[in-house]
Every structure is written in structure tokens, then in C-alpha cells.
Amino acid sequence: MAHDLASPPTRNFEIVPKKALPIVGIVLVALVVAIASNKLWAIDFFHVVGGGLWTAVDLFVGFVVGPILGRLSIPARMEFSMKFMPKMLVLMPTLVIMTLAAGWQLARHQKFILSSDEHHGWVVASMIVVGVMAVIALGILEPANIAVLFELKKPQPNGELIGKLMKRFLYTAGITGAMQVATLIIMTRIATL
Amino acid sequence: MSANTHELGQHAPARKFPPIGEISVAVLALVIIGGIYVASHLPNPVSLTPAVISTLLATILVLVNVALLSHLEEFAWKVFFQVAKWSLIAYGIIAGMLEYIFIFDKVRGSALLLFSSILLVFAINIPIHFGFSVARHQEP
Numbered sequence: 001m002a003h004d005l006a007s008p009p010t011r012n013f014e015i016v017p018k019k020a021l022p023i024v025g026i027v028l029v030a031l032v033v034a035i036a037s038n039k040l041w042a043i044d045f046f047h048v049v050g051g052g053l054w055t056a057v058d059l060f061v062g063f064v065v066g067p068i069l070g071r072l073s074i075p076a077r078m079e080f081s082m083k084f085m086p087k088m089l090v091l092m093p094t095l096v097i098m099t100l101a102a103g104w105q106l107a108r109h110q111k112f113i114l115s116s117d118e119h120h121g122w123v124v125a126s127m128i129v130v131g132v133m134a135v136i137a138l139g140i141l142e143p144a145n146i147a148v149l150f151e152l153k154k155p156q157p158n159g160e161l162i163g164k165l166m167k168r169f170l171y172t173a174g175i176t177g178a179m180q181v182a183t184l185i186i187m188t189r190i191a192t193l
Numbered sequence: 194m195s196a197n198t199h200e201l202g203q204h205a206p207a208r209k210f211p212p213i214g215e216i217s218v219a220v221l222a223l224v225i226i227g228g229i230y231v232a233s234h235l236p237n238p239v240s241l242t243p244a245v246i247s248t249l250l251a252t253i254l255v256l257v258n259v260a261l262l263s264h265l266e267e268f269a270w271k272v273f274f275q276v277a278k279w280s281l282i283a284y285g286i287i288a289g290m291l292e293y294i295f296i297f298d299k300v301r302g303s304a305l306l307l308f309s310s311i312l313l314v315f316a317i318n319i320p321i322h323f324g325f326s327v328a329r330h331q332e333p
Binding site: 028032093097100105113123127128131134138140143146147151158161 | 207221226228232233234236237279283284291319327
């Protein structure tokens with residue numbers, strides 16, 4: 001037991017979890033089929049499932065996991081990150097493309113993309129919120145995530161660098177979490193207009 | 194240095210690099226602004242000029258980034274290409290999905306050409322950004 005506590009975390013992990021890739025492939029094929037079939041239920045399913053999970057994960061990571069992670073020691077953060085971040089690397093882009101692709105089709109189906117439609121303003125607002133989130137997530141959060149994983153792979157990781165990058169990850173996760181509140185407001189407005 | 198970081202070993206101070214990361218983020222913002230502008234006006238006919246300007250600016254900035262990268266000496270190119278390759282696969286698929294949707298929705302002509310250009314710049318910029326952001330922290 002004492003040995004387990006003292007031993008450094010194993011560096012033998014995959015940055016991109018290859019076992020998850022077939023699942024991603026299946027989801028993407030199903031998404032293409034749903035769009036091609038033009039069936040409202042299938043499109044709505046992908047948008048609601050993808051969007052619900054995307055929002056929930058962002059809120060959970062931004063406001064629950066993030067603050068806890070920020071208070072852990074660097075070795076504990078490293079151990080957690082080695083298991084957590086590779087999964088996020090595969091999960092988040094899949095949820096985002098599910099939500100956006102199906103969401104656009106849904107808006108087209110319901111005619112929300114027409115500027116004459118009363119929902120149009122809210123749809124544009126959602127595009128702007130997603131755009132800002134994309135700049136933050138792809139510009140800052142995701143590169144920090146990948147850089148941490150590469151640093152953790154080294155025999156002697158740079159703790160200072162990991163701490164700096166993790167801080168960046170945690171702050172941006174908090175910002176995207178907060179922006180998801182705006183998404184919730186917009187989506188519930190669209191659904192009830 | 195704290196006890197925790199000390200245990201992880203001593204490391205050389207961070208190197209100074211040209212603003213490749215900052216330029217990539219600007220490219221990202223430009224393509225997203227252009228994309229939202231066109232998407233928010235579809236299917237109505239609209240002046241594409243603002244989106245064309247933002248896409249041209251983004252393209253120029255990507256070329257600037259490529260030039261800056263090509264002048265880097267002692268850089269972790271192996272890691273750069275490793276990250277860029279995976280990012281290109283992932284974000285190429287995402288861009289391809291979006292392209293498929295616009296074609297499926299019968300977006301044609303100059304609007305489709307503009308969307309395709311935006312997606313192409315996006316799919317090229319992300320691998321550069323991710324590759325550089327990771328490789329800058331690696332030993333050459």
C-alpha cells in the first residue's frame with residue numbers, strides 16, 4: 001500500500017484513446033444517415049443528445065471538476081489528467097459536431113434560419129455564442145489539454161509547465177461553462193417561442 | 194519552486210517564439226465570423242463581401258504562419274507533425290461533415306465556394322495551431 005502511494009503515476013497511456021475511435025465512427029455515420037434521411041425525429045435526437053451532453057459536460061468540468069482539480073497537488077492533477085484528458089479529446093469534438101450539424105438541419109427544417117422567422121434572432125445568437133466558445137475551446141483550451149498530455153508522457157514532466165497549462169485549461173473551461181448558461185437560455189427561448 | 198514541482202525535475206526556461214499561436218487564434222476568429230455572417234443570412238441572397246474579406250485575411254494570416262514556422266530553427270518538428278496529422282484527420286472530418294451539410298442543403302455557387310474556402314482555412318489552421326502549441330514545449 002505504502003509502495004502504491006509513493007510510486008509515480010504510470011506514463012503508459014494513449015493520448016488519443018484508439019479504442020474509442022470506432023464508436024466515434026459509428027456516431028458520425030449515424031449522424032450522416034440521420035441528416036440524409038431528413039427525418040425530424042432523428043435530427044432532433046442528435047441535436048438534443050449532443051447538445052445536452054455538451055452543455056452538461058462543459059458545466060460539470062467548468063464548475064465542479066475544474067475547481068476540485070485546481071486544489072489538488074500537481075502529482076494528483078497529473079494522475080487525474082492522464083485518465084481524464086484523453087477521453088475529453090475524443091468526446092468533445094464528437095459532441096460538438098453532432099450538435100452543430102443536427103442543429104443546423106433542425107433550424108432549416110423548422111424554418112428558423114429564415115430571417116423572417118421569429119426564432120431567427122435567437123438562432124443567430126446561438127451561432128455567436130458557439131462561435132465565441134469555439135475560439136476559446138479550439139484556441140486555448142484544447143491546445144493546453146494536448147500539451148499537458150505530451151508533457152505527462154515525458155520521463156521527467158515539467159511540473160511548472162503542467163501547472164501553467166492546467167490553469168489555462170481550468171479558466172477556459174470555466175468560461176465555456178458560463179457561456180453554456182447562455183446556450184441554455186437561448187435554446188429554451190427557441191423551444192418556447 | 195514547490196516540493197511537488199521539484200520532484201518532477203529541473204527544466205530549462207521557456208523559449209521565445211514568434212506569435213504563431215496568437216495568429217492562429219486570429220485566423221480562427223476570422224473564419225468563424227465569416228461563417229456566422231453567411232450562415233445567418235442563408236438562404237437569402239446577401240453581399241458576400243464581408244465574409245470574403247475575412248476569409249482572405251484569414252488565408253493571408255495562415256500563409257504568414259507557415260512562413261514563420263518555416264523559419265524556426267531547432268524546433269520539435271516530429272511532435273509538430275504528429276499532432277498536426279491527428280488534428281488534420283479530426284478537424285478534416287468535422288469540416289467535411291459541415292461541407293456535406295451545405296451541399297445536402299443545396300447551397301450552390303459563390304456561397305458554397307465561400308463556405309468551402311472557410312472550411313478549408315479552418316481545417317488547415319487547426320493542425321498548425323495544435324501542432325505548434327504542443328511542439329513549442331518539447332525538446333527539438
